[in-house]
Amino acid sequence: MSLSLRLKARFRRFLERPGTTVDLAPLSAQLPAVEARGEELTSLDDDELTEAATEAAGPIEISAIGREAAHRALGERAYDEQVLGVMSLLAGHVSEMATGEGKTLVACIAGYGHVRRGNGPVHVLTINDYLARRDAEWMAPVYRLLGMSVGWVTENSTREERREAYAKDVTYVSVSEAGFDYLRDQLVTDVADRVKPQLVTAIVDEADSILIDEARVPLVLAGSVTTELDPLHAATALVRELRPDVDYEVADDGRSVALTPQGTVTVEKAQGDIDLYADEYATQLFAVNVALHAHALVQRDVDYIVRNGAVELVDEFRGRVAQRRRWPDGLQAAVEAKEGLDATAEGEVLGTITIQSYLKLYPHVCGMTATAVLVGDQLREFFDLEVAVIPRHKPVIRTDEPDRLYASREERDEALVAEISACHAEGRPVLVGTQDVKESEALAVALRAVDVSCVVLNAKNDAEEAAIIAEAGTHEAVTVSTQMAGRGVDIRLGGSDQADWDRVADLDGLYVIGSGRHDSRRVDDQLRGRAGRQGDPGGSVFFVSLEDDLVVRHAADMIPSSPRIHADGLIDDSDVDYAVEHAQRVAEGVNFEIHRNTWRYHVVVEQQRQDLATWREELLTTDAALTLVDERLPAHLAEVEAKAAAEADAEAEAEAEAETETEADAEAEADAKAEAETEAEEAEPDPETDTDPEAEADELEEPEEPEESDESDESDEERELRARIARSIALFHLDRGWAEHLATLAEVREGVHLRALGRLDPLDEFHRAAVPAFTQLRDKIERRIVETYAEADISEDWQPADVNLLRPSATWTYLVHDNPFGSELERLVSSVSRRLGSRRR
Numbered sequence: 001m002s003l004s005l006r007l008k009a010r011f012r013r014f015l016e017r018p019g020t021t022v023d024l025a026p027l028s029a030q031l032p033a034v035e036a037r038g039e040e041l042t043s044l045d046d047d048e049l050t051e052a053a054t055e056a057a058g059p060i061e062i063s064a065i066g067r068e069a070a071h072r073a074l075g076e077r078a079y080d081e082q083v084l085g086v087m088s089l090l091a092g093h094v095s096e097m098a099t100g101e102g103k104t105l106v107a108c109i110a111g112y113g114h115v116r117r118g119n120g121p122v123h124v125l126t127i128n129d130y131l132a133r134r135d136a137e138w139m140a141p142v143y144r145l146l147g148m149s150v151g152w153v154t155e156n157s158t159r160e161e162r163r164e165a166y167a168k169d170v171t172y173v174s175v176s177e178a179g180f181d182y183l184r185d186q187l188v189t190d191v192a193d194r195v196k197p198q199l200v201t202a203i204v205d206e207a208d209s210i211l212i213d214e215a216r217v218p219l220v221l222a223g224s225v226t227t228e229l230d231p232l233h234a235a236t237a238l239v240r241e242l243r244p245d246v247d248y249e250v251a252d253d254g255r256s257v258a259l260t261p262q263g264t265v266t267v268e269k270a271q272g273d274i275d276l277y278a279d280e281y282a283t284q285l286f287a288v289n290v291a292l293h294a295h296a297l298v299q300r301d302v303d304y305i306v307r308n309g310a311v312e313l314v315d316e317f318r319g320r321v322a323q324r325r326r327w328p329d330g331l332q333a334a335v336e337a338k339e340g341l342d343a344t345a346e347g348e349v350l351g352t353i354t355i356q357s358y359l360k361l362y363p364h365v366c367g368m369t370a371t372a373v374l375v376g377d378q379l380r381e382f383f384d385l386e387v388a389v390i391p392r393h394k395p396v397i398r399t400d401e402p403d404r405l406y407a408s409r410e411e412r413d414e415a416l417v418a419e420i421s422a423c424h425a426e427g428r429p430v431l432v433g434t435q436d437v438k439e440s441e442a443l444a445v446a447l448r449a450v451d452v453s454c455v456v457l458n459a460k461n462d463a464e465e466a467a468i469i470a471e472a473g474t475h476e477a478v479t480v481s482t483q484m485a486g487r488g489v490d491i492r493l494g495g496s497d498q499a500d501w502d503r504v505a506d507l508d509g510l511y512v513i514g515s516g517r518h519d520s521r522r523v524d525d526q527l528r529g530r531a532g533r534q535g536d537p538g539g540s541v542f543f544v545s546l547e548d549d550l551v552v553r554h555a556a557d558m559i560p561s562s563p564r565i566h567a568d569g570l571i572d573d574s575d576v577d578y579a580v581e582h583a584q585r586v587a588e589g590v591n592f593e594i595h596r597n598t599w600r601y602h603v604v605v606e607q608q609r610q611d612l613a614t615w616r617e618e619l620l621t622t623d624a625a626l627t628l629v630d631e632r633l634p635a636h637l638a639e640v641e642a643k644a645a646a647e648a649d650a651e652a653e654a655e656a657e658a659e660t661e662t663e664a665d666a667e668a669e670a671d672a673k674a675e676a677e678t679e680a681e682e683a684e685p686d687p688e689t690d691t692d693p694e695a696e697a698d699e700l701e702e703p704e705e706p707e708e709s710d711e712s713d714e715s716d717e718e719r720e721l722r723a724r725i726a727r728s729i730a731l732f733h734l735d736r737g738w739a740e741h742l743a744t745l746a747e748v749r750e751g752v753h754l755r756a757l758g759r760l761d762p763l764d765e766f767h768r769a770a771v772p773a774f775t776q777l778r779d780k781i782e783r784r785i786v787e788t789y790a791e792a793d794i795s796e797d798w799q800p801a802d803v804n805l806l807r808p809s810a811t812w813t814y815l816v817h818d819n820p821f822g823s824e825l826e827r828l829v830s831s832v833s834r835r836l837g838s839r840r841r
Helices: 001-016 033-039 046-053 058-072 079-090 104-116 129-145 159-166 175-185 207-213 230-239 261-270 279-296 331-338 355-359 374-384 409-426 437-449 459-470 501-505 519-530 548-560 574-621 623-661 667-683 693-701 704-713 717-759 762-791 824-841
Strands: 093-097 122-126 150-153 170-174 201-205 218-223 249-250 257-259 302-309 310-313 348-354 364-369 388-389 405-407 430-434 455-457 478-484 510-514 538-545 811-816
Touching: 001 510, 033 058, 033 079, 033 437, 046 058, 058 079, 058 104, 058 129, 058 364, 079 104, 079 364, 079 388, 104 129, 104 170, 104 201, 122 175, 129 150, 129 170, 129 459, 150 159, 150 175, 159 762, 170 175, 170 374, 175 218, 175 348, 175 355, 201 207, 207 355, 207 430, 218 279, 230 279, 230 331, 230 348, 249 279, 249 405, 257 261, 261 574, 279 331, 310 331, 348 355, 348 574, 348 717, 348 811, 355 574, 374 388, 374 519, 374 574, 405 409, 405 693, 409 430, 409 437, 409 510, 409 538, 430 437, 437 455, 437 478, 455 519, 459 478, 459 501, 519 538, 548 574, 574 623, 574 717, 623 717, 623 762, 717 762
Parallel strands: 093 364, 093 388, 122 170, 122 201, 150 170, 201 364, 405 538, 430 478, 430 510, 455 478, 510 538
Antiparallel strands: 218 348, 218 811, 249 257, 302 310
16 A cells, blocks of 8 residues: 555545544533532532532532532542543533543442432443442442442342342442343243333443443343254364364455365265255254354364353453353354263253343443543444543643554564563563453463463453452563453552652553453453553553464565564564554454344344233233233133134044945945035034024124123222233243243344345345244244133142143353354354355365
C-alpha cells in the first residue's frame, strides 16, 4: 500500500473515530454547586445525614450527600472526576474512567441516586462472583449511612439468600448469575417461588466486556434428558488416526479444517464403504466434521484447559476460565471425547436468553469501564448508549513505548526473556500479558531457566487471581498473566500495602509487557492501563512477531518482502507497523460483524420468547387458564365424541368388508349377488348402528347443559380448585412447548448452514422456518392444555403426576460459546463445500 493511501486511510479513521462522546460541560458546570452543598452537609450528624439522604432527588444533592457519606464511612472523599462519573451514570451513559480512578465508589453513589429518583431496585452487574461480593461488602457502610440496604448474590447462594439479596435496594451480582435467576423465575409455577423483583435499573461494571464481548453469549437453563453420543465417539476415535496434510488440511487462517480426497476415502472405508456425502449418512458426516474440528483446531491450554476431570473453556478476551460455558453443536462432547473424558450432559434446553437480550429487559441501563470509546458505535447500535469520557484525576506519566517487532516468534521470545530479566535485575516489577495459558507456562519455564522467579496467573489458578494481581507492583516481582486476568483489582506500587512505593517509583514504576497484540485494541489498552494508575510512574511495551496468529490471519499479504531487520531480529519498518495495526482493525471489524449477525439471529427468538413470557405471566397470575379450558372444553369433548363415532363407523365398515372377502371362492354370479345384497344392506338405515345426523348433533350438545349448570352453581372454593389445576396444566404445557420449540430451532439452525451450499442466506432461511413454527405453537399448547384437563380428576388430591405431567428431575445452567454465523458449523459447511467441489472436479 502506498504512503498516500495509508495517510488517507488514517485521516479517514480520525474523522470517523468511533464512539462520539457526551459533552461534559453541562455536568462540569454543576460541580461548584455540589461542592457548596457538601460544605453545608459537614455540619450534620450521621442521623441527620441519613435523613437528608432519604429526601435527595436531584444530581447535585445526590452527589453531595454520596460524597459526604463515603468520606465518613470509608475515609474516601470522591474527587470531582468521580462526581462527573456519578452524574454520567445518573444520566444513563457509559462512563469511561481509567483504571484506578475509583469506579467502585462511583457505582455506589450512582446506585443510591437511581433508587432515590424512583428507579430502584438497582442491580450492579459484575463480571464475576468475587467482585460482586467484594464490592457489596466494601460499600456496605456507605449504603447504611445513606439509609439504604445492599446485598450480593453468588453462584453458591441459596434460593432464600437470593430472594433476600434481591429484596435489597441495591444488589451486586455477576451478569450471568442474574440472567440464570431470571431464567429460573420464568419456570416457576407459583409467584411466591420467584427470587427476583421487577427489573428496573442495571449499572454494568466493566461495561465493554459485558455489553460487547459477552453480549452474544446465550445463558441456558437445561433439564435432564437422555442423549445418544455413539456416532460422535466413533468419529472421535476415527479422526485420531487421520494424518495432517494427507487426510485433512487446515486452512491458512486456522479457522477451518477439511478432509482431503484421500481422507474422505479413508473415512468411508472405515465406516463400511459408505458414501459420506450421501443424504442418508448426514449424521456420520456431521460427527466426523465436528470430531475433526475438535482434533485439529481446538487446542488444549489455548482454547480450553482440563481441570478436575472436566473440560473448561478459556475466555478469549480475559484469559480466565469461562465459568459454566460450553461449545454448542456437539463440539463440547467431541473435545471431551478427544481428552478421554465422559461427556457432560447437555440436557434439554428449557430456557435461554442472550446476555444482550437480558440486559435490554432493564428500562434503565448505564455502565462504566476503562475502555468504552473504541466500542462507542456498538454501544449506540445495540443499547442506545452514549459514552462519557471522564478526565483523570491526575495526568498520566506512564511511558508507552512503540511496539517491538520481530520476524519470528523465537526471536521475539528471546528478546522478551532478555527484557524481563534486565528489569528484574534492577528490581523493577514486571507484569507480562500473554495470549493464552500455553504461552504463559512456556514463558515461565524460559524465565526460570535464566534464574528469574515469577508468579503465573492463568486460567488454571484463577481462584488466586486477586491476591496475585494485588502484589504485582512489589519490588522485583515478575507476574506472568493471561491477558486481562485480574481485571477489577488495582495494582499498587510497592505492593498492596504500598510499603515500597518510593523504591519502586524510583525504578519508573510497574512495567507492563504484552507478548503480542490481541484481536481487540481495548484488551491491549486495558493491559497498558495496569501501569500508571493515579499519576504513578510506569511503562508499557508490546513484543510482536510476524508469526503471531493475528498478523498471519489478517495482514500476511501486507508485509513487505524485504523489511529492514536488525541482527537480533528486531524490525524497523513503518510498513510493518502499519500492517500490524491494520490486522488488529480487521479483527475488530470481524468481531463487530459477528456480534451484529448473531444479534440478527437471536432477535427473532427473543421476540418469540417475550411473546410467550407475556402469555405465561398471564397464566401464572390470573385465571386465564381456567377461562381457556371453559371456552374450549365443550368443543373438544364434541370433537372427541365425533372422532369416536367416526372410528366406530369405520370399524363397522371394515367388518362388513371382511365378511365380503370371506366369500371370495364363491362363483362369480354368487359373488355379484352377495355384493349387491351387501350394498343394499349398507344403503338401508340400521336403527342399531346408523345415527341420524340431527340426533347426533343433539347428543353432542348435551354435555354443555350440565357443565353450564355446574359452573353457575359452583362455590368459590370449587372454582379456585379448578383454576389451580388448569393453571398447573397450562404452565406445564407452555414450558414443554417452548422447550420443544427451542429444540426445533436448534435443528433448523444446523440445517440452514447446510443450505448455504445452495447459495441461500442462512439467516433468511432460519427466519422462514422459525416464524411459521412459532405461529403454530400457541394453538398446539392450547390443544394440549384442554386435552389434559379433560382427563384430569378434579379433586383436592390432584397432582400433576396423575396425568403424567413430569418436569425434569434436575436442572442446571451453563453458557454457550455462541457464534452462529461464524461458528464451527459454518466452517464445517465451508469444509463440506470444498470437498464437494473437489469431487465435482
